[in-house]
Amino acid sequence: MELYGKILLIAMPIFLAAVLFEKWLGWYRGKDTYRNMDMISSLSSGITNVVKDVLGLSxxxxxxxxxxxxxxxxxxxxxxxxxxxxxxxxxxxxxxxxxxxxxxxxxxxxxxxxxxxxxxxxxxxxxxxxxxxxxxxxxxxxxxxxxxxxxxxxxxxxxxxxxxxxxxxxxxxxxxxxxxxxxxxxxxxxxxxxxxxxxxxxxxxxxxxxxxxxxGTFQEELPNVPPVYGITRPAETWNPIKINFQHLWLLIKDAWRTKSIKDKFRIWFMPTGWRPADVIDRYPVKKIDNVYEYQKYEPVSSSLLNAWAWVQFTCVTLLVFYFFGNLGSIGTPNIFIYGGFIFLTVYSYTELMDRNPLALAWETVKNILGLGFILYTGDWFGISNVFSWGKYWVMAYFITATFATAYFVLFEIRNDVKSTGKLAWKL
Known part of the structure; x- marks a missing residue:
């Protein structure tokens, strides 16, 4: 566990530098293959994966x-x-x-x-x-x-x-x-x-x-067929934790809703995308029929929200670096508490990226728990032993994140409701 954490302390900056270089290269060549929120969502997914692996949750x-x-x-x-x-x-x-x-x-x-x-x-x-x-x-x-x-x-x-x-x-x-x-x-x-x-x-x-x-599964890239990327049932969220369980949740719902006992069992082992006949019409799921005409998922976001998403990603990345560098001193069971906090952080700010007003509730809960932990233990998992002002910087982040999220939810997202009459988010 500790060894893998040390390896990731080296690998993560290399991967991040490569991503940023590709982003710059695309801008320089006039062929930028990145969108801001998608990029942050991908990087955040990487964080949840390495944290899960370090915790050995399999x-x-x-x-x-x-x-x-x-x-x-x-x-x-x-x-x-x-x-x-x-x-x-x-x-x-x-x-x-x-x-x-x-x-x-x-x-x-x-x-x-x-x-x-x-x-x-x-x-x-x-x-x-x-x-x-x-x-x-x-x-x-x-x-x-x-x-x-x-x-x-x-x-x-x-x-x-x-x-x-x-x-x-x-x-x-x-x-x-x-x-x-x-x-x-x-x-x-x-x-x-x-x-x-x-x-x-x-x-x-x-x-x-x-x-x-x-x-027999090889296919060459064809010059007259440009690839279109994604999944045929689009995720339509920036939240990587939701994406990880979307398909499973659909299978659970379909297995519950179908009246066929046989289908309740075989749905799990049928070809990918198969659904029981008696639920397809009653509970339709969006699927891309023409790959060349659908619109990519990208809720309208202000420049300020785009910048704040980067602030959140940077803060959680710094917290992860501290985590991986100090696994031994943090110890068990605290590493699992810390890992859970990282997951909650990613969940809350990617909900805000989706313009979900519930992001404020998630962010508030996260920050109250974080501040409460520091007040109860007197530190943030021993960070003061490494950085004398460490716990105060972490506390400042919690407070700032709460007020920033409140601003985006109460002003930007509320304005969505006023102008369109509906919320720009999905459960």
């Missing part, structure tokens, strides 16, 4: 360590060859887990967040799941276990394999010649993120494109 039904101890035919040492075998084995597993997530209703929920951005850029790569709490597919690493690849090698190579999937989420790199036949390139992955009928559910490979070609 379990494996079948662990790799168990498989390698009980099923290994060979015992091999940690060499360059073993690392390569581990990398290929993880890539094989990644292909099948990825493909299953696209093809089965229940498993789509954990992956929908990654496709939910209607833009395609490095920031959208950071939209990763917080809704998966049980790892079911470790058995796909069986080839590595049989070959006796040590557990510690898999543990080291796994984050490298994950981080290596970041770079190809970009529109600024065209086709890459002979590399298109070997590795997953930006062109391949643009196809994967597209909702055009020609591209849907193709190119599931993560590093080596060979898996798609072997198993």
């Amino acid at each position: 379990v494996s039904i079948l662990t790799y360590d168990y498989m390698v101890k009980n099923l290994a035919i060979f015992q091999i040492q940690s060499t360059v060859l073993v690392v390569l075998i581990a990398f290929i084995a993880l890539d094989f597993q990644g292909y099948w887990v990825h493909r299953i997530a696209h093809q089965i209703n229940f498993f789509w929920n954990k992956h929908a967040i990654h496709h939910s951005s209607e833009d395609f850029n490095l920031a959208c790569a950071l939209r990763q799941s917080i809704s998966s709490f049980i790892n079911l597919f470790t058995f796909f690493l069986l080839p590595a276990a049989i070959l006796g690849v040590p557990t510690d090698v898999i543990t080291i190579v796994a984050p490298i394999h994950l981080f290596a999937q970041f770079w190809y989420h970009t529109q600024h790199i065209g086709k890459m010649g002979f590399l298109e036949k070997i590795i997953v390139t930006p062109s391949h992955h643009r196809v994967h993120h597209a909702i055009n009928p020609e591209y849907l559910d193709k190119n599931h490979s993560q590093i080596f494109i060979i898996w798609d070609k072997l198993f």
Whole structure:
């Protein structure tokens, strides 16, 4: 846990710098692939994901360590060859887990967040799941276990394999010649993120494109079919926590509402998007029919609200950096309290980005809890031991965030109601 936190202290600034560089490059080239609120939503999703991972909020039904101890035919040492075998084995597993997530209703929920951005850029790569709490597919690493690849090698190579999937989420790199036949390139992955009928559910490979070609899911990017990004049932929110559970909530409601006992059970394992026949007409769900005509989600926001969203993101990022750098001293159970506070922070300010007036309630609750914690314990998780004025800066943030959110809700959002007669938000 602490080691992973230290790794993220190095990785997070690198990823953020890459995102900001791509943003600048797009502006410089006259091809900006970012929208402000979408960008903050993506970065905030990345924060929730890494916090969840650091807290270890998932379990494996079948662990790799168990498989390698009980099923290994060979015992091999940690060499360059073993690392390569581990990398290929993880890539094989990644292909099948990825493909299953696209093809089965229940498993789509954990992956929908990654496709939910209607833009395609490095920031959208950071939209990763917080809704998966049980790892079911470790058995796909069986080839590595049989070959006796040590557990510690898999543990080291796994984050490298994950981080290596970041770079190809970009529109600024065209086709890459002979590399298109070997590795997953930006062109391949643009196809994967597209909702055009020609591209849907193709190119599931993560590093080596060979898996798609072997198993019949490869599709080249076509010059006359520009990719359109997103999901066919658009998320229509900037709140990454809501997006993580939207599909699951729909499945729960459909399973409850259908009169068919059979459908109540099979809905979870049917192809992604399947719904019982008796609920489709009674409870319609918005779905994109023509990918070239729909309007991207983007509620009108003032320049001030756009700037305030960046202030909120910056503050939560600083809190996360302190968190990851001091996991040992914060200790258990306080790390879970801190992690919950980060989730509540992201939830509240992304609700404001959606122009939801309930954002004021969420923000107020968050800030009262934060101030109460400081007054009760005398500090903010030991921050005064690192920064002498740390707790006062945190308190100032809580107070400022409350009044700023109140201003946006009571003036900007209330003006929406006056001018349009309805609220510009959805539950």
